[in-house]
Amino acid sequence: MTDPSQGLFDAIDSLLDAVDNNTLLPAPAERVRLREAAGLTEAAVSQALGVRTQSIQAWEAGRAEPKGQRLEAYRKLLDGLTHRFPAPADTPSATSAGEPQQPDAALVVAPVVPELVAPAFVAPQAAQAARTAWRVDGLAVQGEPGPCIRCGVVTPHRSTDGRPLHAGALCQPPAAPRAPQPTADTQPTAAPTPAPAPATLAPASPVPAPVPTRPQRRAKSAARAQAETHALITRAVHEELERAEGDTGAALKALIRRAIPDVMTLFEETRATARYQFTAYPALPDILKKPSKREPDQIWEARPAFHHPDFSLKLPGSVQVTALDANAAYLSALKCWLPIGKLEHITGADGVDPKRSGVHLITPAPWRHPHLPNPLGDRDTDGALWVTDATLRLLSRLAGPKYGLTSAPEIHESWTSGATENFLDALRKILTAAREKAIEEDDTVTTEYVKAMYSKFVSTMGESIHNRDVIRPDWMHIIHSQAYANLWGKAYKAHQAGLDVVAMMGTDELHVTGDWRQVFAEGRGVAQMKIKHGDAKASGEYTLGKVTR
16 A cells, blocks of 8 residues: 655655755755855745745744654755755754754955945845745835845835845845936046956946836736746646656546646645735625525526527528637636625625725616626516625626617626735636647646636645635636626627627636627637537537527
8 A cells, every 4th residue: 555645755856866864954045045145936845845834934934843744854855965065054954943042253245335336235144044024914014114135125025034024025126226326526637546346246336227117127026927827838738748658547636636726836836925814704794605515595697598599509590600619618717806805895885996806786777688698697576686796896897988779787796805806817817828828739638737726726726625725616616707707798799799699607717709700819828719519419510590580
C-alpha cells in the first residue's frame, strides 16, 4: 500500500537532487533568502507542500511554524537549498527561529550627498523578509508616515513588525535629484583635482532615471505576477504528463481532479498585493441557504430556455439554422459586480446602488416580446422573486431609453454590500491568457485543465464539500446570472442584425438563422463564437419548419 504522505516528499525531491538533514529550521529571513536564491516562488513552494500561500508567508515572516509531516518536508527543502546556496561570508549565518540576530554593520549605508548622487535603492535582507500587515477588515495597517524599509519612499503603511512598508510591497526607487549647475559667478578658474569617489557609491548620472508612474508600476507588477502564476499552470501540466509517462488522457484526469486546489492557489496569488483581502465569510441571510441538500435556495438565476414560437422541429424543414457556442461563458462572467462585505438588509428601492451588489426581491414587469428571450429566463409562475444583481442590472438597462423593451421592476427589499467589478478580474485575465496560449499551441490538455479550473471555481464557491476555501453562494448565483445576461446580449445583437433567434439555452447555446458571421467573429477566443458540435439533437447546421399564422 502506498503511504499517502509520500506525495509531500516526492514533491520536494523534484526540487532537490541531494538533501541532508538538520535539526532546526533556519531563521525566517534565511528562509526567504534560500527560496529567492533558488528562484522559487511562494506559490511553487506552497503547491509542493500542499498548503496555502499565506502559510509560506507566515513561516517566512516568523509568525507561524509548520508542524508534523509538513515540518519535516519544509526542513528537507531548506536543508537542500542551504547546501546549494550557502550564506555569503559577509552576511549573518542562518540561525534557528528562536535565536535573535544582531544587525550587520556591512548593511549600514553611509550618508550620501543628494546633490552628487541619486539615493541608492537598498533592500537589506531583513527588509526582503518583511510582509504587509493587514487589519481584520482586509485593509493595510497604517501609522505615522516614514521611509519604506524597501525603497525609502515615505509611506503610512506598516509591515507586520511595525516598520514602514508599502502596501503589498508595491515599491519604487526614489527620484534622483539633479546636480546643481555652475553659474557665471561660481565658475571656477581652474578645475580642482576631484576627490576619489567612495567605492560603495555609484557615479552620478547626468540625466536622472525616470520614476515610473503608479499605472506603470502596477502594470509591471501585474506582468510579473501573471508570468509567475502562468508558470504554475505549465508546471502542473508537465508534472502530470511525467507521472502519466506521456499518457495525455491519464494526465488530464489527474489535472481535473486537482483543478479546485490549483485554481484556489492561483486566486490567492492574484490577491497577494491587494488592498482588500477576503479572509472571513460573513453570515448569509436565510434566502441564500439551502433548506436541505436536495432543495435549492430562493435565488432565481434567470437561466434561459427559449424557443422561438414561429419555428418547429415537427414541421418539414425549410429554414436553415446554425447552433452557435459562446466560448468560455463562465470565464467571461467573472467580470461582474460582487459584494465583498457582509450583506445588509434594505427595504424598498434604497437597496439599489451602482456601487453595491447582492440579491433583490422584485416584481418584474410583463415581457411582451415573444420573439426575443425573456431576460428572466423560463419561469413557471408569476409574481415576486429573488434575483441577483446581474439580473437586475440587465432589467434596468432594458427598461432604459436605449432599449425601451420593458418597464422597470418593482423592488421590495435587498440584501447588498459594497461591491467591486474587479475582484476576480486578475484571475480571469490569467486564465484567459493561459487558455489562448494553449489554443494557439493546440495544447488540448492545458485547454481542458484551464476550463476545469474556472468552471469548478464557479460551481463550488457556494455550499460545496469540494471547496471549503470560498463559501459565497451569492457570488456563485451572480456569476451564473452574469453568464446568462452576457448570452442575452448576444441574442439581442443577432436580432438587431436581422437574424431570427430560434433558441437560447444555458450559458452558451444560441441558435440563429441567416449569416451569423456578419454579426459575430468566428473562432475559439472568449469574444468569439463557433459552431456548436457534439449534440446529436442540434449540432452544427440543421433545418426547421416555419409556422404559418
